[in-house]
Amino acid sequence: MAVMDAGTRPAAHKGVRYAVRLAWAASAVFWGAFAVLEAVNHGVLAGLFAVVFLIAPDLTFLVAVRDAHTTRPGQLPARAVPYYNAAHRALVPVALMVVYTVASLSWAPLFAGLCGWAAHISLDRALGYGLRTKEGLQRD
Numbered sequence: 001m002a003v004m005d006a007g008t009r010p011a012a013h014k015g016v017r018y019a020v021r022l023a024w025a026a027s028a029v030f031w032g033a034f035a036v037l038e039a040v041n042h043g044v045l046a047g048l049f050a051v052v053f054l055i056a057p058d059l060t061f062l063v064a065v066r067d068a069h070t071t072r073p074g075q076l077p078a079r080a081v082p083y084y085n086a087a088h089r090a091l092v093p094v095a096l097m098v099v100y101t102v103a104s105l106s107w108a109p110l111f112a113g114l115c116g117w118a119a120h121i122s123l124d125r126a127l128g129y130g131l132r133t134k135e136g137l138q139r140d
Helices: 011-042 044-070 078-087 091-102 108-126
Strands: none
Touching (some): 011 108, 044 078, 044 108
């Protein structure tokens, strides 16, 4: 079986990719709205946590900022990849939300932050940004 590049993928495959990205976009709207709702209902600290957790996953590149000159545009330094990928796995904030619920925690800023984190990951996936290869390049 021949390997196809991005320009020769069948239309059905492109349709599936579009549907998946649309689902991620819906997830981003849901988690973003949930984060805003938590902020409105529980105050400034909850809103601050939501914003910080919304931004924080992309700050993982700072782990290897001194190596940035060795990479191509769009490539993440290899040292930052494990941190970036860990912060961009959707299962992590969702699992923490389950723990939050099962453990009967009741500190709203933490939950608002987890919603912001899930919104960030969902928005990245909707825009076509996923996990990175060990070399720091976008995975297909």
